[in-house]
Amino acid sequence: MNAIASALARLGAAVTAGVWRLGYATRFFGYLLLHSGTAFRRFHLTMREIYFAGVLSLIIILVSGLFVGMVLALQGYETLQRYGSSEALGILVALSLVRELGPVVAGLLFASRAGSAITAEIGLMKATEQLSAMEMMAVDPVARVVAPRFWGGVISMPLLAALFSAMGIFGGYLVGVVLIGVDEGAFWSQMQAAVDVRNDILNGVIKSVVFGVAVTLIAVFEGYDAPPTAEGVSGATTRTVVTSSLAILALDFVLTALMFTGGNAK
Amino acid sequence: MPDPAVAEIQDLSFAYNRQPVLHRIRLSIPQGKVVAVMGQSGCGKTTLLRIIAAALLPSHGSARVLGQDTRVLDRDGLYALRRRLGMLFQFGALFTDMTVYENVAFQMREHTALPEDTIRDLVLMKLEAVGLRGATERMPGELSGGMARRVALARAIALDPELILYDEPFTGLDPIALGVIARLVRQLNDSLGATSIIVTHDVAETLPLVDYVYFMADGRVVAEGTPADVRRSGVAFVEQFVNGRIDGPVPFHYPAAGYAADLGLAQAA
Numbered sequence: 001m002n003a004i005a006s007a008l009a010r011l012g013a014a015v016t017a018g019v020w021r022l023g024y025a026t027r028f029f030g031y032l033l034l035h036s037g038t039a040f041r042r043f044h045l046t047m048r049e050i051y052f053a054g055v056l057s058l059i060i061i062l063v064s065g066l067f068v069g070m071v072l073a074l075q076g077y078e079t080l081q082r083y084g085s086s087e088a089l090g091i092l093v094a095l096s097l098v099r100e101l102g103p104v105v106a107g108l109l110f111a112s113r114a115g116s117a118i119t120a121e122i123g124l125m126k127a128t129e130q131l132s133a134m135e136m137m138a139v140d141p142v143a144r145v146v147a148p149r150f151w152g153g154v155i156s157m158p159l160l161a162a163l164f165s166a167m168g169i170f171g172g173y174l175v176g177v178v179l180i181g182v183d184e185g186a187f188w189s190q191m192q193a194a195v196d197v198r199n200d201i202l203n204g205v206i207k208s209v210v211f212g213v214a215v216t217l218i219a220v221f222e223g224y225d226a227p228p229t230a231e232g233v234s235g236a237t238t239r240t241v242v243t244s245s246l247a248i249l250a251l252d253f254v255l256t257a258l259m260f261t262g263g264n265a266k
Numbered sequence: 267m268p269d270p271a272v273a274e275i276q277d278l279s280f281a282y283n284r285q286p287v288l289h290r291i292r293l294s295i296p297q298g299k300v301v302a303v304m305g306q307s308g309c310g311k312t313t314l315l316r317i318i319a320a321a322l323l324p325s326h327g328s329a330r331v332l333g334q335d336t337r338v339l340d341r342d343g344l345y346a347l348r349r350r351l352g353m354l355f356q357f358g359a360l361f362t363d364m365t366v367y368e369n370v371a372f373q374m375r376e377h378t379a380l381p382e383d384t385i386r387d388l389v390l391m392k393l394e395a396v397g398l399r400g401a402t403e404r405m406p407g408e409l410s411g412g413m414a415r416r417v418a419l420a421r422a423i424a425l426d427p428e429l430i431l432y433d434e435p436f437t438g439l440d441p442i443a444l445g446v447i448a449r450l451v452r453q454l455n456d457s458l459g460a461t462s463i464i465v466t467h468d469v470a471e472t473l474p475l476v477d478y479v480y481f482m483a484d485g486r487v488v489a490e491g492t493p494a495d496v497r498r499s500g501v502a503f504v505e506q507f508v509n510g511r512i513d514g515p516v517p518f519h520y521p522a523a524g525y526a527a528d529l530g531l532a533q534a535a
Contacts (some may be wrong), residue, residue, distance in 0.1 A: 072449035136319060136353045138345035139376050 039147040049152025053114040065164035090191035093172030100260030107211035111244035115219035122223025123233035156236025157212025278327035305482035319340040352427035358418035362404040412443025
């Protein structure tokens with residue numbers, strides 16, 4: 001009986017702690033939005049973060065996009081040629097990238113490359129009392145440190161996803177048209193005819209914005225809430241990557257269900 | 267101590283998660299003086315400093331700093347008070363993504379509308395005061411511990427604060443850097459017409475430079491007086507602390523069961 005009671009107590013404590021933390025993160029998000037003025041009034045602070053989160057992520061995003069597009073073309077061609085519709089390769093590559101793989105894979109890469117860096121930086125600033133020093137100088141660290149990083153990430157993410165998709169389509173073209181020999185005109189014209197700006201591209205952009213908000217919010221929150229020790233920062237960085245990745249996949253399902261099923265489906 | 271008080275602590279108690287840390291503290295920091303709060307690690311002196319800086323609020327009693335009761339300040343009032351304070355953190359807490367120059371200019375850019383030329387002149391003056399005008403373009407990671415502490419000191423006095431708080435300013439410094447920081451603490455206090463509170467356990471460096479000392483143990487003020495009073499103090503804890511004796515009211519041995527019993531010799535004997 002004691003073992004059951006203690007297991008239930010542990011479960012209850014874990015649930016309570018989780019709900020409390022979710023509530024704290026929500027309040028943190030509200031406070032962050034309320035104190036985002038500095039990030040826009042002094043936009044150079046946000047530009048700096050766009051450079052660190054966005055520009056420095058370009059290499060991994062572009063190279064990954066290229067390879068994902070190349071693999072998509074290879075796999076897609078193998079299947080499509082069985083049904084004699086290899087000219088539809090352009091549609092398959094473009095829709096897969098714009099609707100799904102662009103936002104999702106770019107989001108996962110962004111969480112690993114930029115999200116972890118944001119958490120580690122803010123966590124270390126906390127551990128070395130830089131955030132306390134800022135508070136003591138009557139400067140709000142959420143407005144001065146957290147908000148520019150948050151908005152820098154939110155702005156970078158859709159741009160990175162778009163570049164990922166563009167590079168993927170180029171990779172698909174390289175393999176499909178240049179390497180395998182699919183007709184170039186059919187590749188591009190079918191893609192142009194089938195990809196819809198509102199249903200496909202806009203929905204992909206909405207996904208990438210939502211993923212950008214989720215990943216960057218998790219990253220800044222974990223950094224700000226990290227225990228001020230080496231293990232604390234390391235644990236927070238790991239949590240950022242794990243939680244962000246799961247959040248992207250879960251949100252992707254919800255958004256896909258809302259966007260591409262029922263009346264909204266093409 | 268007849269001078270008007272810059273900080274006045276009345277009957278102050280504080281607890282972290284119901285764990286008492288400070289008990290019924292009373293102290294007064296007169297204007298223009300350098301006052302030390304001394305005691306062992308964990309005695310509550312840094313907590314007291316954080317209460318004076320209004321980073322923590324008292325559980326009981328009051329803290330009046332620069333004429334303001336910290337308990338009733340809203341966020342704007344708190345930040346207005348902090349603009350009149352300077353604080354030197356234990357390890358400097360310099361912003362690691364900024365140069366020395368940018369660190370010292372930080373508050374000027376955040377809180378004033380001064381033109382960049384004026385900010386430049388002010389930063390160079392502050393850095394000259396701590397002897398580091400030649401290090402403006404260095405990053406914090408390229409500085410020695412002593413240099414980083416001096417830059418942090420220049421940053422703490424950037425807006426000519428009325429009250430300067432020092433949290434263990436001498437920790438981890440070599441003897442030369444330690445002497446430099448000690449001299450700067452006194453010099454800057456006098457030249458700025460400020461008041462300083464130093465939280466430290468470094469007896470040898472602190473007593474010659476301060477005007478008044480509060481000794482704390484177990485969250486209580488156990489003795490106070492001028493450095494001369496402290497050296498002559500009959501309080502056993504102060505005597506042990508000032509002379510660095512390994513045993514006394516603060517015992518060498520952490521409380522434990524009998525040594526012989528722990529070694530399994532008691533029964534045999």
